[in-house]
Amino acid sequence: MLGSGIIKGFYITAKNFVGSFFTTERLTTIQYPEVRAKLPHASRSFPFLVYDGDSPIDGLRCVACRICEKECPPQCIYIVAERDEKGKIMKKPRIFDIDYSVCMGCQICVEACPFDSIKMDNVYEIAVRDRYEGLLMHRDQLAKPNSYFHHINATDATEVDNRLAEEKRKAEEKARAAAAAKAAAAAKAAADAAVAQAAKPATPPVPETK
Amino acid sequence: METLEQIRDRIAAQFGAGAVTLVTNPGPAAQHSLLLASHAARDIARFLRDDPGLRLDFCSNATGVDWPDKEIVETTKTTQPDPAGGPAKVVETKTKRLQPGCLEAVYHLYSMALKSPAPVIIRLRTVNRTDDVTLPSLTPVWRSCEFQEREIYDLYGIVFTGHPDLRRILMWDEFKDHPMRKDYVSPDDYEWEPTPHDDVLERAKAHYPAPSASTTQTPEVTK
Amino acid sequence: MSATLPDINIALPNGATARRVEDEFHGDLLEISLGPHHPSTHGVFRMNATLDGEIITTLKPVFGYLHRNHEKLGETNSYLANIPYTDRLDYLASLTNNWAYVHAVEKLAGFVPTERCEYLRVILGELSRIINHVCLVGFLLNDLGTSFTPLLYSLRERERMLDLLEELTGARMMYNFMRFGGLRTDVSADWLARLKTYLEGLFARYLDEQDALLTGNEILLARTQGTGVLKPGLAINAGITGPGLRASGVDYDIRKVDKYSIYERFDFRVPLGEHGDTYDRYMMRMLEMRESVKIILQAMRDLPEGPVNDPKAKSRGLRPKAGEAYGRIECPKGELGFYLISDGTPNPYRYRVRPPSFINLTVLEDMCVGQTLADAVITLGSIDIVLGEVDR
Known part of the structure; x- marks a missing residue:
């Protein structure tokens, strides 16, 4: 019958309209900003820097290795390492800038970082009045505590914490073993020297430098 | 097949x-x-x-x-007998050849x-x-x-x-160069933006008058 | 007024009046420029049309407004850094773009993805086909003037699928999820279970409802049947691919022809049209969505355990041996191919995208000439273009 398709269509729209009062399955929108959809843990927007402890400068995990700067596809990261009084490069950034207006949130910096220091934030309301400087994020704006990372993505943050703790424990064990071995070797060398050349003073073993 | x-x-x-x-x-x-x-x-x-x-x-x-044109350096080794009667010398000659692009x-x-x-x-x-x-x-x-x-x-x-309608398709009609060529020099007169990269900044600056005091702050200066 | 032009209104037998068409104007051609900022052009796309009355006599597509020389960018980036850029080509189905690119790089470098990865790629690829077709059906109906109801239902379902993908990949559209020889992360069983529940529940209901709402609707039939006809011979010669080609009755689906990835293991049919008109192209999408659901459910059933990444393949600092490769897959809009030439450096020497939307536009004029302007709008809508891919 001509028109039956149209009548069927009206039935569907009526079902959706009435249904939207009773079930969220039929509902299309929510009332932002009063109501906000819950973001999933993996949700990402822009990168930030994680710091441990209380100091956003001393606690930064970043060692200014510049791998992320090199890997970043749109080249929005800019890093200059800190130097001490003698001009020697230190393992932390003096400048760490991310241009949020250029960043495309691809997460490649996070994958590239070997120190788990750069992670993805999930803020999305970052509108500013100044188009240029306002979205150029500096080190102090980017640094956020580890507790914040736990807050936005507890699964990943716990996993990273456990991994870092494990690495630290292993490094400590290794250092302890190395120190013990060095002490033993030193004692042995001292004993040997004492036996062989009682007249000459034993030279202390040179500590290993890395 | x-x-x-x-x-x-x-x-x-x-x-x-x-x-x-x-x-x-x-x-x-x-x-x-x-x-x-x-x-x-x-x-x-x-x-x-x-x-x-x-x-x-x-x-x-x-x-x-x-x-593009490529310069190919070819090394050929030739053995030259020593006129004084000693052992033959191996002489390397390098020839540069321009492979046309x-x-x-x-x-x-x-x-x-x-x-x-x-x-x-x-x-x-x-x-x-x-x-x-x-x-x-x-x-x-x-x-x-x-x-x-x-x-x-x-x-x-x-x-x-023999193409029925050979016109520019992606670039605008007045555009001069061919951007996918390897020797294409991209323009550097973009709108002045304080990107974190100083070399980009320097090149862009040359095209614009000195910006006003509120925007002269380069990213080098950290707050 | 009536004194100077006494006979401008003609009385009709039913009592109404009609405006007389002045004879000296009849036959004059009117040139109009539709776009680039026009809601019916799906982005910044322009159609320079010449009209005789309401009938199109010539139509020249003009584009390039979104051109950013994607291919030049690709030649300055490392192989890994190109993956997020491919997301921005066809932004309605980013996962298939990722897939086509990693597929070409895998051919270039000789990597073989793992079993589990292949299954997951099929699941994600078909999901993105569904998302694309859901959008297409909604926007096509919007072009027809069905202001908003079918589009809103479509976007509601798309939103649910995007929520699932956001949970998995972290982003709603720019996923950046595939890697050479694998995926960025593994997919949890819980996520797959939820996807399955969704596809069998709400999404199946959506498909049935959309069918009931639209497929038999007399107005839709009157508007779409017989408009924008594309003959199979021209379609093949003009390199049309995807649902647009199959609507003309040409049985060519790269999933079946190339048997890339693991598609030969699944039981699915390739829907074919008969007339090559807008209605057939619409129906192709509705039917393909059902087939895609079938493929996803089969892939979930057979999904093996195991590693998701090929341990031999590396993504960062990849330097393939000198050579070239052309890899193509069936993306929702047609054949998406990547042609790569490597010279042994970390950047591709040549990075070429074979964009299906761009080549499918070749016959837009042939399909629109002789039709009314309103039909040109829905013909363009049924070709399914995304300007991010056309302009690159």
Whole structure:
């Protein structure tokens, strides 16, 4: 019958309209900003820097290795390492800038970082009045505590914490073993020297430098 | 499906041995291709499309590649007998040879009728990159080349003879250069933006008067 | 007024009046420029049409407004850094773009993805086909003037699928999820179970409802049947691929022809049209969505355990051996191919995208000439273009 398709269509729209009062399955929108959809843990927007402890400068995990700067596809990261009084490069950034207006949130910096220091934030309301400087994020704006990372993505943050703790424990064990071995070797060398050349003073073993 | 060697031999038998050369591909994909002489290219293309054994009726992809002039240093070793009667000396002579560049158009052909899973690739090369950059258009054979050849003309500057409507397609009509060429120098007069990269900043600055005090702060200065 | 032009209104037999068409103007051609900022052009796309009355006599597509020389960017980036850029080509189905690119790089470098990865790629690829077709059906109906109801239902379902993908990949559209020889992360069983529940529940209901709402609707039939006809011979010669080609009755689906990835293990049918008109192209999408659901459910059933990444393949600092490769897959809009030439450096020497939307536009004029302007709008809508891919 001509028109039956149209009548069927009206039935569907009526079902959706009435249904939207009773079930969220039929509902299309929510009332932002009063109501906000819950973001999933993996949700990402822009990168930030994680710091441990209380100091956003001393606690930064970043060692200014510049791998992320090199890997970043749109080249929005800019890093200059800190130097001490003698001009020697230190393992932390003096400048760490991310241009949020250029960043495309691809997460490649996070994958590239070997120190788990750069992670993805999930803020999305970052509108500013100044188009240029306002979205150029500096080190102090980017640094956020580890507790914040736990807050936005507890699964990943716990996993990273456990991994870092494990690495630290292993490094400590290794250092302890190395120190013990060095002490033993030193004692042995001292004993040997004492036996062989009682007249000459034993030279202390040179500590290993890395 | 015939192998590429068989196709080459059949083309050579019909159009002369100079009309076709096999270009091997050393990579793991091993997609070899046929380099066609441009004077016979359109006839060969028609042959490839209409031959009942090939029926390459679908030209999937047409694109350009730029091969700039390349300086190749060749080292030859010659043995020269010592006139004083001593042992012969080995003399290395280095010769520099300029391999002339060209622009290349690459076409990936498939057969929809025979449902061939592997492409037959044909390539056409221009004489040089500057003044003799014409190639015969394959649009009369495969309509799918129409926009793609316009794109090659736009981005690489290959002039296709016999193309029905050869105009720029992606760049605007007044644009001068061909941006996909390897020696294309991109403009640096972008709007002044304090990107974190100083070299970009410096180049962009040259195009604009000194910005006002509120925006002169370079990213070098941390707060 | 009536004194100077006494006979401008003609009385009709039913009592109404009609405006007389002045004879000296009849036959004059009117050139109009539709776009680039026009809601029916799906982005910044322009159609320079010449009209005789309401009938189109010529139509020239003009584009490039979104051109950013994607291919040049690709030649300056490393192989890994190109993956997020491919997301921006066809932004309605980013996962298939990722897939086509990694497929070409895998051919270039000789990597083989793991079993589990292949299954997951099929699941994600088909999901993105569904998302694309859901959008297409909604926007096509919007072009027809069915202001908003079908589009809103479509976007509601798309939103649910995007929520699932956001949970998995972290982003709603720019996923950046595939890697050479694998995926960025593994997919949890819980996520797959939820996807399955969704596809069998709400999404199946959506498909049935959309069918009931639209497929038999007399107005839709009157508007779409017989408009924008594309003959199979021209379609093949002009390199049309995807649902637009199959609507003309040409049985060519790269999933079946190339048998890339693991598609030969699944039981699915390729829907074919008969007339090549806008209605057939619409129906192709509705039917393909059902087939995609079938493929996803089969892939979930057979999904093997195991590693998701090929341990031999590396993504960062990849330097393939010199050579070239052309890899193509069936993306929702047609054949998406990547042609790569490597010269052994970390950047591709040549990086070419074979964009299906761009090549499918070749015959837009042939399909629109002789039709009314309103039909040109829905013909363009049924070709399914995304300007991010056309302009690159």
